[in-house]
Amino acid sequence: MVDYKKSESKDWAKSHLKGQWSTLVTPFTIDGSLDVLGLTSNTNHIVDLGVSGLGCTWGMGEFWSLTLEEKFQIYDIVSEHAGDKIQIAAHVTHSAVDDMLKLAEKAQNTGFDLLIVTSPYIVAKSPNQVFEFVSKLAESTDLAIMFYNSPQFGIVLQPDWLKKICAIQNVVGVKEASFDRELSINTHLLIGDEVVISTPDEWIFFKGNEMGFQQQVMFANTSDWRFDSKENNNYVNFIDNAVKGNLNKEFYDNRIKPIKAVSDKWWMKTVQKNNGVLPVALCKYWGELMGMAGGSPRLPLFDLNGDEKKQLKIDITNARDQIVINMKDNI
Numbered sequence: 001m002v003d004y005k006k007s008e009s010k011d012w013a014k015s016h017l018k019g020q021w022s023t024l025v026t027p028f029t030i031d032g033s034l035d036v037l038g039l040t041s042n043t044n045h046i047v048d049l050g051v052s053g054l055g056c057t058w059g060m061g062e063f064w065s066l067t068l069e070e071k072f073q074i075y076d077i078v079s080e081h082a083g084d085k086i087q088i089a090a091h092v093t094h095s096a097v098d099d100m101l102k103l104a105e106k107a108q109n110t111g112f113d114l115l116i117v118t119s120p121y122i123v124a125k126s127p128n129q130v131f132e133f134v135s136k137l138a139e140s141t142d143l144a145i146m147f148y149n150s151p152q153f154g155i156v157l158q159p160d161w162l163k164k165i166c167a168i169q170n171v172v173g174v175k176e177a178s179f180d181r182e183l184s185i186n187t188h189l190l191i192g193d194e195v196v197i198s199t200p201d202e203w204i205f206f207k208g209n210e211m212g213f214q215q216q217v218m219f220a221n222t223s224d225w226r227f228d229s230k231e232n233n234n235y236v237n238f239i240d241n242a243v244k245g246n247l248n249k250e251f252y253d254n255r256i257k258p259i260k261a262v263s264d265k266w267w268m269k270t271v272q273k274n275n276g277v278l279p280v281a282l283c284k285y286w287g288e289l290m291g292m293a294g295g296s297p298r299l300p301l302f303d304l305n306g307d308e309k310k311q312l313k314i315d316i317t318n319a320r321d322q323i324v325i326n327m328k329d330n331i
Contacts, residue, residue: 002113002143006170009144013114013172013196014216016087019052020239021198021220025284026061026074027293034070036077038293043081045292046225050236053087054078055116055220059152059278063091064121065298068099072106079110087113089146089220093153095122097136104141114144116175119153127161134165144172146196146219149187151178152278159187166195173197175219181207188213202252202260205242216243226286227259234323254326258319266312270304277301285309289316 004012027038056078057063090107094100119130156178173196176184184199198219218239227235234255270279281303284294296303
Protein backbone atom coordinates (compact mmCIF):
# COMPACT_ATOMS: atom_id res chain seq x y z
CA MET A 1 0.00 0.00 0.00
CA VAL A 2 1.36 3.40 -1.00
CA ASP A 3 2.71 5.41 1.91
CA TYR A 4 4.29 8.28 -0.03
CA LYS A 5 3.16 11.37 -1.91
CA LYS A 6 3.78 11.67 -5.63
CA SER A 7 6.32 14.42 -4.97
CA GLU A 8 8.16 12.02 -2.63
CA SER A 9 8.39 9.14 -5.14
CA LYS A 10 12.11 9.29 -5.78
CA ASP A 11 13.02 9.54 -2.10
CA TRP A 12 10.65 6.68 -1.33
CA ALA A 13 12.22 4.49 -4.01
CA LYS A 14 15.75 5.19 -2.83
CA SER A 15 14.73 4.24 0.70
CA HIS A 16 12.46 1.27 -0.01
CA LEU A 17 13.42 -0.52 -3.22
CA LYS A 18 15.99 -2.95 -1.86
CA GLY A 19 17.04 -6.59 -2.10
CA GLN A 20 15.69 -9.25 -4.45
CA TRP A 21 12.59 -8.56 -6.49
CA SER A 22 10.89 -11.45 -8.23
CA THR A 23 8.61 -11.58 -11.24
CA LEU A 24 5.72 -13.97 -11.84
CA VAL A 25 4.93 -16.05 -14.86
CA THR A 26 1.22 -16.30 -15.59
CA PRO A 27 0.15 -19.94 -15.20
CA PHE A 28 -2.48 -21.35 -17.53
CA THR A 29 -4.65 -24.44 -17.33
CA ILE A 30 -4.71 -27.15 -20.02
CA ASP A 31 -7.47 -25.27 -21.85
CA GLY A 32 -5.40 -22.06 -21.83
CA SER A 33 -7.38 -20.13 -19.23
CA LEU A 34 -5.87 -18.33 -16.25
CA ASP A 35 -4.89 -20.79 -13.52
CA VAL A 36 -6.18 -18.93 -10.49
CA LEU A 37 -5.21 -21.58 -7.95
CA GLY A 38 -1.79 -21.93 -9.55
CA LEU A 39 -1.19 -18.18 -9.49
CA THR A 40 -2.21 -18.03 -5.84
CA SER A 41 0.13 -20.89 -4.96
CA ASN A 42 3.02 -19.36 -6.96
CA THR A 43 2.56 -16.01 -5.24
CA ASN A 44 2.60 -17.57 -1.78
CA HIS A 45 5.63 -19.67 -2.67
CA ILE A 46 7.67 -16.68 -3.86
CA VAL A 47 6.77 -14.66 -0.78
CA ASP A 48 8.01 -17.55 1.36
CA LEU A 49 11.42 -17.41 -0.37
CA GLY A 50 12.10 -14.13 1.41
CA VAL A 51 12.06 -11.75 -1.56
CA SER A 52 11.59 -8.01 -1.02
CA GLY A 53 9.14 -7.45 -3.84
CA LEU A 54 7.13 -9.11 -6.59
CA GLY A 55 5.97 -8.00 -10.03
CA CYS A 56 3.18 -9.35 -12.19
CA THR A 57 2.03 -9.16 -15.83
CA TRP A 58 5.57 -8.41 -17.01
CA GLY A 59 7.26 -9.93 -20.05
CA MET A 60 7.59 -13.29 -18.31
CA GLY A 61 3.93 -12.93 -17.40
CA GLU A 62 2.93 -12.87 -21.09
CA PHE A 63 1.20 -9.51 -20.66
CA TRP A 64 0.60 -9.20 -24.41
CA SER A 65 -1.66 -12.27 -24.32
CA LEU A 66 -3.80 -11.19 -21.37
CA THR A 67 -7.13 -9.41 -21.51
CA LEU A 68 -7.78 -6.41 -19.29
CA GLU A 69 -10.09 -8.56 -17.19
CA GLU A 70 -7.38 -11.18 -16.70
CA LYS A 71 -4.86 -8.53 -15.68
CA PHE A 72 -7.34 -7.08 -13.20
CA GLN A 73 -7.87 -10.57 -11.78
CA ILE A 74 -4.11 -11.09 -11.46
CA TYR A 75 -3.74 -7.73 -9.68
CA ASP A 76 -6.42 -8.78 -7.19
CA ILE A 77 -4.76 -12.13 -6.47
CA VAL A 78 -1.25 -10.70 -6.08
CA SER A 79 -2.47 -7.88 -3.88
CA GLU A 80 -4.49 -10.22 -1.66
CA HIS A 81 -1.71 -12.75 -1.14
CA ALA A 82 1.41 -10.58 -1.21
CA GLY A 83 0.44 -6.95 -0.75
CA ASP A 84 0.49 -6.96 3.03
CA LYS A 85 3.78 -8.91 3.18
CA ILE A 86 6.09 -7.45 0.53
CA GLN A 87 6.12 -4.66 -2.05
CA ILE A 88 4.28 -5.35 -5.31
CA ALA A 89 4.54 -3.85 -8.79
CA ALA A 90 2.27 -4.03 -11.83
CA HIS A 91 3.46 -3.82 -15.41
CA VAL A 92 0.95 -1.65 -17.28
CA THR A 93 2.34 -1.10 -20.79
CA HIS A 94 -0.41 -1.39 -23.40
CA SER A 95 -0.61 -0.48 -27.08
CA ALA A 96 -3.82 1.44 -26.25
CA VAL A 97 -2.99 4.36 -23.95
CA ASP A 98 -6.49 4.44 -22.44
CA ASP A 99 -6.14 0.79 -21.42
CA MET A 100 -2.71 1.49 -19.92
CA LEU A 101 -4.27 4.22 -17.79
CA LYS A 102 -7.05 1.86 -16.70
CA LEU A 103 -4.43 -0.67 -15.62
CA ALA A 104 -2.56 2.00 -13.67
CA GLU A 105 -5.75 3.11 -11.94
CA LYS A 106 -6.63 -0.48 -11.05
CA ALA A 107 -3.14 -1.09 -9.65
CA GLN A 108 -3.28 2.05 -7.52
CA ASN A 109 -6.75 1.22 -6.23
CA THR A 110 -5.72 -2.37 -5.48
CA GLY A 111 -2.83 -1.40 -3.24
CA PHE A 112 0.20 -1.76 -5.52
CA ASP A 113 3.35 0.10 -4.54
CA LEU A 114 4.62 1.02 -7.98
CA LEU A 115 4.26 0.52 -11.71
CA ILE A 116 6.62 -0.61 -14.43
CA VAL A 117 6.31 0.57 -18.02
CA THR A 118 8.21 -0.09 -21.22
CA SER A 119 8.45 1.61 -24.56
CA PRO A 120 5.14 1.43 -26.47
CA TYR A 121 5.78 -1.67 -28.53
CA ILE A 122 5.28 -1.85 -32.32
CA VAL A 123 4.98 1.89 -33.03
CA ALA A 124 7.69 3.60 -30.94
CA LYS A 125 10.77 4.26 -33.05
CA SER A 126 12.16 7.39 -31.42
CA PRO A 127 13.12 8.40 -27.85
CA ASN A 128 10.70 11.34 -28.06
CA GLN A 129 7.79 8.96 -28.53
CA VAL A 130 8.84 6.94 -25.52
CA PHE A 131 9.24 10.08 -23.40
CA GLU A 132 5.73 11.31 -24.23
CA PHE A 133 4.25 7.87 -23.61
CA VAL A 134 5.83 7.60 -20.16
CA SER A 135 4.90 11.21 -19.37
CA LYS A 136 1.25 10.46 -20.11
CA LEU A 137 1.28 7.58 -17.65
CA ALA A 138 3.12 9.59 -15.01
CA GLU A 139 0.58 12.43 -15.22
CA SER A 140 -2.29 10.01 -14.64
CA THR A 141 -1.05 8.23 -11.51
CA ASP A 142 0.31 8.98 -8.06
CA LEU A 143 2.36 5.78 -8.06
CA ALA A 144 6.10 5.58 -8.55
CA ILE A 145 7.16 4.25 -11.95
CA MET A 146 10.15 2.16 -13.00
CA PHE A 147 11.01 2.35 -16.71
CA TYR A 148 11.99 -0.95 -18.34
CA ASN A 149 14.72 -0.50 -20.96
CA SER A 150 14.74 -3.61 -23.13
CA PRO A 151 15.17 -4.53 -26.81
CA GLN A 152 12.10 -6.75 -26.46
CA PHE A 153 9.95 -3.68 -27.02
CA GLY A 154 11.50 -2.34 -30.19
CA ILE A 155 13.80 0.43 -28.99
CA VAL A 156 16.61 0.71 -26.47
CA LEU A 157 17.20 4.11 -24.93
CA GLN A 158 20.70 5.42 -24.30
CA PRO A 159 21.73 6.84 -20.90
CA ASP A 160 21.07 10.47 -21.87
CA TRP A 161 17.45 9.67 -22.69
CA LEU A 162 17.06 7.52 -19.60
CA LYS A 163 18.19 10.55 -17.61
CA LYS A 164 15.47 12.67 -19.27
CA ILE A 165 12.78 10.10 -18.54
CA CYS A 166 13.93 9.85 -14.93
CA ALA A 167 13.53 13.62 -14.62
CA ILE A 168 9.75 13.06 -14.75
CA GLN A 169 8.46 13.59 -11.21
CA ASN A 170 7.34 10.07 -10.32
CA VAL A 171 9.66 8.07 -12.56
CA VAL A 172 11.97 6.67 -9.91
CA GLY A 173 14.40 4.57 -11.91
CA VAL A 174 15.20 2.10 -14.66
CA LYS A 175 15.27 -1.64 -15.03
CA GLU A 176 18.21 -1.60 -17.41
CA ALA A 177 17.84 -4.87 -19.33
CA SER A 178 19.32 -3.86 -22.68
CA PHE A 179 21.82 -6.76 -22.49
CA ASP A 180 24.43 -4.14 -23.36
CA ARG A 181 26.93 -4.11 -20.49
CA GLU A 182 28.48 -0.79 -21.47
CA LEU A 183 25.06 0.86 -21.59
CA SER A 184 24.16 -0.54 -18.17
CA ILE A 185 27.43 0.61 -16.61
CA ASN A 186 27.15 4.09 -18.13
CA THR A 187 23.58 4.42 -16.89
CA HIS A 188 24.65 3.54 -13.35
CA LEU A 189 27.48 6.05 -13.53
CA LEU A 190 25.33 8.82 -15.03
CA ILE A 191 22.20 8.70 -12.86
CA GLY A 192 22.66 5.94 -10.28
CA ASP A 193 23.14 8.46 -7.48
CA GLU A 194 19.84 10.19 -8.33
CA VAL A 195 17.45 7.33 -9.06
CA VAL A 196 17.24 3.53 -8.77
CA ILE A 197 19.07 1.73 -11.56
CA SER A 198 18.85 -2.05 -11.66
CA THR A 199 20.55 -4.41 -14.08
CA PRO A 200 18.94 -7.84 -13.55
CA ASP A 201 22.09 -9.95 -13.45
CA GLU A 202 24.70 -10.60 -10.77
CA TRP A 203 27.68 -9.43 -12.84
CA ILE A 204 26.63 -5.83 -12.13
CA PHE A 205 27.53 -6.18 -8.44
CA PHE A 206 31.05 -7.30 -9.18
CA LYS A 207 31.50 -4.59 -11.81
CA GLY A 208 30.05 -1.97 -9.48
CA ASN A 209 32.44 -3.04 -6.76
CA GLU A 210 35.29 -2.58 -9.23
CA MET A 211 34.10 0.79 -10.58
CA GLY A 212 32.67 2.43 -7.48
CA PHE A 213 28.88 2.21 -7.83
CA GLN A 214 26.36 0.16 -5.85
CA GLN A 215 23.13 -1.36 -7.16
CA GLN A 216 20.54 -1.35 -4.36
CA VAL A 217 17.94 -3.75 -5.77
CA MET A 218 17.70 -6.67 -8.17
CA PHE A 219 14.61 -5.48 -10.02
CA ALA A 220 13.58 -8.05 -11.10
CA ASN A 221 14.17 -11.58 -12.33
CA THR A 222 13.03 -15.17 -11.97
CA SER A 223 16.24 -16.50 -10.46
CA ASP A 224 14.90 -16.69 -6.90
CA TRP A 225 12.14 -19.19 -7.62
CA ARG A 226 14.15 -21.06 -10.26
CA PHE A 227 17.29 -21.41 -8.11
CA ASP A 228 15.98 -21.41 -4.54
CA SER A 229 13.78 -23.41 -2.22
CA LYS A 230 12.48 -22.33 1.18
CA GLU A 231 15.09 -24.61 2.74
CA ASN A 232 17.98 -23.24 0.67
CA ASN A 233 17.38 -19.69 -0.51
CA ASN A 234 20.98 -19.11 -1.56
CA TYR A 235 20.15 -16.67 -4.32
CA VAL A 236 17.98 -14.40 -2.20
CA ASN A 237 20.62 -14.40 0.54
CA PHE A 238 23.37 -13.53 -1.93
CA ILE A 239 21.39 -10.62 -3.39
CA ASP A 240 20.33 -9.32 0.02
CA ASN A 241 24.00 -9.07 0.94
CA ALA A 242 25.23 -7.87 -2.46
CA VAL A 243 22.92 -4.83 -2.47
CA LYS A 244 24.57 -3.79 0.80
CA GLY A 245 28.03 -4.10 -0.73
CA ASN A 246 28.77 -7.42 0.97
CA LEU A 247 30.00 -9.52 -1.94
CA ASN A 248 30.90 -13.10 -1.11
CA LYS A 249 32.46 -14.54 -4.26
CA GLU A 250 33.14 -17.91 -2.66
CA PHE A 251 29.46 -18.22 -1.69
CA TYR A 252 28.44 -17.23 -5.23
CA ASP A 253 30.87 -19.63 -6.90
CA ASN A 254 29.87 -22.60 -4.72
CA ARG A 255 26.13 -22.14 -4.24
CA ILE A 256 24.88 -20.17 -7.24
CA LYS A 257 27.31 -20.38 -10.14
CA PRO A 258 26.58 -24.06 -11.03
CA ILE A 259 22.84 -23.44 -11.43
CA LYS A 260 23.41 -20.01 -13.03
CA ALA A 261 25.58 -21.71 -15.66
CA VAL A 262 22.66 -23.96 -16.56
CA SER A 263 20.35 -20.96 -16.68
CA ASP A 264 22.69 -18.98 -18.94
CA LYS A 265 23.16 -21.94 -21.28
CA TRP A 266 19.45 -22.60 -21.68
CA TRP A 267 18.51 -18.92 -21.76
CA MET A 268 20.85 -18.30 -24.69
CA LYS A 269 19.85 -21.52 -26.43
CA THR A 270 16.13 -20.78 -26.17
CA VAL A 271 16.41 -17.12 -27.11
CA GLN A 272 18.48 -17.96 -30.20
CA LYS A 273 16.09 -20.72 -31.22
CA ASN A 274 13.17 -18.28 -31.12
CA ASN A 275 14.92 -15.31 -32.73
CA GLY A 276 15.29 -13.17 -29.63
CA VAL A 277 11.98 -13.85 -27.88
CA LEU A 278 11.98 -14.01 -24.08
CA PRO A 279 12.33 -17.65 -22.92
CA VAL A 280 8.95 -17.81 -21.20
CA ALA A 281 8.50 -21.52 -21.89
CA LEU A 282 11.90 -22.26 -20.35
CA CYS A 283 11.02 -20.43 -17.14
CA LYS A 284 7.56 -21.94 -16.92
CA TYR A 285 8.84 -25.50 -17.19
CA TRP A 286 11.71 -24.77 -14.80
CA GLY A 287 9.12 -23.50 -12.33
CA GLU A 288 7.14 -26.71 -12.73
CA LEU A 289 10.26 -28.68 -11.81
CA MET A 290 10.36 -26.58 -8.63
CA GLY A 291 6.77 -27.45 -7.80
CA MET A 292 5.14 -24.33 -9.21
CA ALA A 293 2.27 -23.95 -11.67
CA GLY A 294 3.18 -23.05 -15.24
CA GLY A 295 1.41 -24.58 -18.16
CA SER A 296 2.20 -23.94 -21.80
CA PRO A 297 2.67 -20.34 -22.96
CA ARG A 298 -0.01 -18.81 -25.13
CA LEU A 299 0.43 -18.35 -28.85
CA PRO A 300 2.44 -17.09 -30.58
CA LEU A 301 4.98 -18.56 -28.13
CA PHE A 302 5.86 -22.25 -28.27
CA ASP A 303 6.49 -24.71 -25.45
CA LEU A 304 9.74 -26.63 -25.02
CA ASN A 305 9.69 -29.99 -26.77
CA GLY A 306 9.99 -33.31 -24.94
CA ASP A 307 13.71 -33.73 -25.56
CA GLU A 308 14.43 -30.21 -24.33
CA LYS A 309 12.46 -30.75 -21.14
CA LYS A 310 14.24 -34.03 -20.49
CA GLN A 311 17.71 -32.52 -20.94
CA LEU A 312 16.90 -29.39 -18.94
CA LYS A 313 15.77 -31.55 -16.02
CA ILE A 314 19.04 -33.52 -16.19
CA ASP A 315 21.14 -30.34 -16.31
CA ILE A 316 19.31 -28.81 -13.33
CA THR A 317 19.64 -32.01 -11.30
CA ASN A 318 23.38 -32.21 -12.00
CA ALA A 319 23.89 -28.57 -11.00
CA ARG A 320 21.96 -29.02 -7.77
CA ASP A 321 23.99 -32.12 -6.94
CA GLN A 322 27.17 -30.10 -7.49
CA ILE A 323 25.93 -27.37 -5.16
CA VAL A 324 25.26 -29.95 -2.43
CA ILE A 325 28.80 -31.28 -2.84
CA ASN A 326 30.21 -27.74 -2.71
CA MET A 327 28.27 -26.97 0.46
CA LYS A 328 29.52 -30.13 2.18
CA ASP A 329 33.10 -29.39 1.16
CA ASN A 330 32.86 -25.93 2.71
CA ILE A 331 31.36 -26.90 6.07
